[in-house]
Amino acid sequence: MKVVVVGSDANAWAAALKLRRAGHEVVIVTGSTSGGVSSLLPGTPLSPEVASEFELGVVLKIVGRVGVSSEQKSVQLKLRQISGEVSERDQERWPEFVKVMNNASEIWRGLFQGSAAGDVVGRWREFGRRQAMEVLRVPCQSLSELLDDWFEGDLLKATLAASALRGARQGPFSPGSAFLLLQRWARGEVFGRAKVDQEALRSLAQDIKVSEGEVESYKVSLGRVESLRTSDGLEVAADLFVSSDDPVSTLQGKVGPTRLEMDVAELVSHWDTRSTTAVARLEPSQRWGGAMVNFCDDLESLERAYDPTKYGRDSEKPFAEFDSESGLLYVQHLRAEEAAEKVKALCETHQLGEVAELMLPEDMAEKFGAHGGHLFGGERSLWQSYTLREQLRRPLSNLYLCGSGTGPGDHSGLSGLICAELINQPVPV
Numbered sequence: 001m002k003v004v005v006v007g008s009d010a011n012a013w014a015a016a017l018k019l020r021r022a023g024h025e026v027v028i029v030t031g032s033t034s035g036g037v038s039s040l041l042p043g044t045p046l047s048p049e050v051a052s053e054f055e056l057g058v059v060l061k062i063v064g065r066v067g068v069s070s071e072q073k074s075v076q077l078k079l080r081q082i083s084g085e086v087s088e089r090d091q092e093r094w095p096e097f098v099k100v101m102n103n104a105s106e107i108w109r110g111l112f113q114g115s116a117a118g119d120v121v122g123r124w125r126e127f128g129r130r131q132a133m134e135v136l137r138v139p140c141q142s143l144s145e146l147l148d149d150w151f152e153g154d155l156l157k158a159t160l161a162a163s164a165l166r167g168a169r170q171g172p173f174s175p176g177s178a179f180l181l182l183q184r185w186a187r188g189e190v191f192g193r194a195k196v197d198q199e200a201l202r203s204l205a206q207d208i209k210v211s212e213g214e215v216e217s218y219k220v221s222l223g224r225v226e227s228l229r230t231s232d233g234l235e236v237a238a239d240l241f242v243s244s245d246d247p248v249s250t251l252q253g254k255v256g257p258t259r260l261e262m263d264v265a266e267l268v269s270h271w272d273t274r275s276t277t278a279v280a281r282l283e284p285s286q287r288w289g290g291a292m293v294n295f296c297d298d299l300e301s302l303e304r305a306y307d308p309t310k311y312g313r314d315s316e317k318p319f320a321e322f323d324s325e326s327g328l329l330y331v332q333h334l335r336a337e338e339a340a341e342k343v344k345a346l347c348e349t350h351q352l353g354e355v356a357e358l359m360l361p362e363d364m365a366e367k368f369g370a371h372g373g374h375l376f377g378g379e380r381s382l383w384q385s386y387t388l389r390e391q392l393r394r395p396l397s398n399l400y401l402c403g404s405g406t407g408p409g410d411h412s413g414l415s416g417l418i419c420a421e422l423i424n425q426p427v428p429v
Helices: 010-021 036-040 048-053 088-112 117-125 129-140 143-150 154-164 178-186 198-202 247-255 262-269 299-311 339-349 361-368 387-391 414-424
Strands: 002-006 025-029 060-062 065-068 074-077 082-084 192-194 209-211 215-221 224-230 235-237 240-243 278-281 292-295 320-323 328-331 357-359 399-401
Touching (some): 002 010, 010 025, 010 048, 010 240, 036 361, 065 154, 074 154, 082 088, 088 117, 088 129, 088 178, 117 129, 143 154, 143 178, 154 178, 154 292, 154 299, 215 247, 247 262, 247 399, 262 387, 278 339, 339 357, 357 361, 399 414
Parallel strands (some): 002 025, 025 209, 065 292
Antiparallel strands (some): 060 192, 215 224, 224 235, 278 328, 278 357, 320 328
8 A cells, every 4th residue: 555654853754654554565755844833853762662662772861950930040840859949849749750750651641542441540550549539630630739739849840840840822811731740751852852853763764755846735535545745846646644743734725624624624723823933043051061941030920921912912031941051952832022132132131142043833834834833733731632632543544644643642653653653453343
């Protein structure tokens, strides 16, 4: 069977490799920008399942996380301990908090990997009554509720909250926002960075044909995709099509809503891809030893930074996450109004140096074709997750979506692997 895979992130490469190993003829259409929006997320590690599937070894490098306030106070977070501007009580509470988050992460991964419900529930019961209830509470809470229950230090709470909010259009008081922290914790992104990235997958694809064209449209007839057309006029026909592009640009822009079933068209029309995350390129810094760094003060200031977003305005005092190894600065709740000046002021406060490039959401939408400029193909909120993302996996009989806009909502390659396994399942006789 001939399969065309569209995309250049880890999800596309994982799907292409898995399908090729199953014996399919695979062509991957990567587009002109290698990595797409995921090229702005160098800290995202491949999922353990992808690493195991393709024998890539350990993919996560533990680097820790640092929180820095506007007054230059700091906290250092590691899995086993915390230090800096933290109280003795918070240090004592930290190991128990880590245990709860690790257990909750195990359940979350099981749900998204398609583990049997009985297995997931059985594992949850093994945690014991108190731990099981704590795990159950995590995703339903706001970040402020979760962190206020556990800790008393403002900078510690703000650092954990800010680490969860990268790429999200939410504040720490938003209901269900603790789910954002759970997702990043489960992928190892709170304390780790990618040791192996999508280039490792690409290097395994020697027998997969690669096309650099940009997909402009899909030709659809009777609920099936017959072919796709690229920007250079090439028309490619296949039996199956798989895309890691976001669902809105794919289904509304390249397929067309009139070609979709009514329930899928309705879901896509309400899919939230509005972004207020700007990305600045700076020089890497060795000041924090390669750690991920959050510039923040307390939960209230994070919420105040988010408040203008509700009314379509920019934050006066945005907060940010800095990947000190790559030099990428993710500034939250910032779009256009005086953006350059606000980023410059933030960099001056924390002595980060000159901004080489600043990309606003509209710039990322134009450069990468990502609807709304969203880093993750849509908000990863609790109410835009699980079954809704699963519903987008197969919008047409022979068109599958495997990008971050489906489950679990990231560029780790897991969504691509799940999609390929779904395609490879034997058809019941």
